[in-house]
Amino acid sequence: MTERSVWRFDAIGTVWEVETRHPLPEESRDAVAARIEDFDAIWSRFRPDSLVARLAREGGAVPAPADAAAMLDAYAEVSRATDGAVNPLVGESLARRGYDATYSFADRGPTPAPADWRAIVHWSDTTLEVRAPALLDVGALGKGRLVDLVLETLAPWAQGDVVVDAGGDLAVRGGPQRVGLEHPYDPRRAIGVVEVTDAALCASATNRRAWGDGLHHVLDARTGEPVRAIVATWAIGPTAMRADAAATALFFDGGPALAHDWGAEWVRMTSDGRVEWSPDSKAELFT
Structure with a gap:
C-alpha cells in the first residue's frame, strides 16, 4: 500500500x-487556516466578536455571508421534516442548559427556541436579517459545511x-x-x-x-x-x-x-x- x-x-x-x-505545501495549509478562520468569525456562537454574536446582541440586517443561503435553506428543510425539533435559534436554549460561550455547563433549565423562527430570520443571496436579537446556531450542519469548504479549498x-x-x-x-x-x-x-x-x-x-x-x-x-x-x-x-x-x-x-x-x-x-x-x-x- x-x-x-x-x-x-x-x-x-x-x-x-x-x-x-x-x-x-505550506500555501495550501495557510489557505485552509484562512478559510476556517473566516467561517468561524461569522458563525461561531462561542466568539464575542463573531457576526452571529453581534446579531444576538443587536439584531438587524447585514450583507449575506457566502454560506448563509445554502445553510439556512437546508435548515428550513430539516426544520419542516422534524416538525420544528431542529431550529437555528436553538443557540439560546443550549446556552441556558450550560453549553454557552464560556462552557459553564451550569444548567438554568429548559427554554424552547422560538417556534416562529422563520418570522425572525430572513435571508437571500444578498442579505441576512435577524429582525429581533436572537442567537443563531448552525451546529446542526455547520461543521459539515466547513468540511466541504476545506475540501474545496484544497482542490x-x-x-x-x-x-x-x-x-x-x-x-x-x-x-x-x-x-x-x-x-x-x-x-x-x-x-x-x-x-x-x-x-x-x-x-x-x-x-x-x-x-x-x-x-x-x-x-x-x-x-x-x-x-x-x-x-x-x-x-x-x-x-x-x-x-x-x-x-x-x-x-x-x-x-x-x-x-x-x-x-x-x-x-x-x-x-x-x-x-x-x-x-x-x-x-x-x-x-
Missing part, C-alpha cells in the same frame, strides 16, 4: 486530519484521493475508505463499518459534548430538553453539509424520511441498544 501524508491540526474545538497522496493542491476528517465528520474524494461506526457507550468498540467513496459521512452522538445530569448538545428545540430515544446517528450523503444535517435530523421523527428524500444512507442506535438502518444502507453491522 502506498504511504499517504496526514496533516493534523486543531480548529473549531476539534481535531482535524487531512489525508492526501502527497504532503501539502488546487490535493491530487488523487483526499480525506478531510473533522472529528468524525468526513468527506472522501476518491476512495474507498472504510470507516468504523463508534459505539456510543464504549469508544473502544464499533457497531459496524461502512465504506465511503466520493461522498461524506457524518456522525453525531449524545455521549459527545455531554455534562451534568444527562445533558448533552442535541436538544429538541420545541422543549429545550435533550433527546433521549436516540443516542447516535450516522449519515452518508453527497456533501458533508447534507450528511451532517441528516445525522441531526435522525434524532427525531421525520429524520428517516428527510434522509430518503436527500438520497442519504443512514444508521442510528436507540437508547436501549437497538440499531436501525435505511433500506439502502451498505454498512456492515455487528449485530
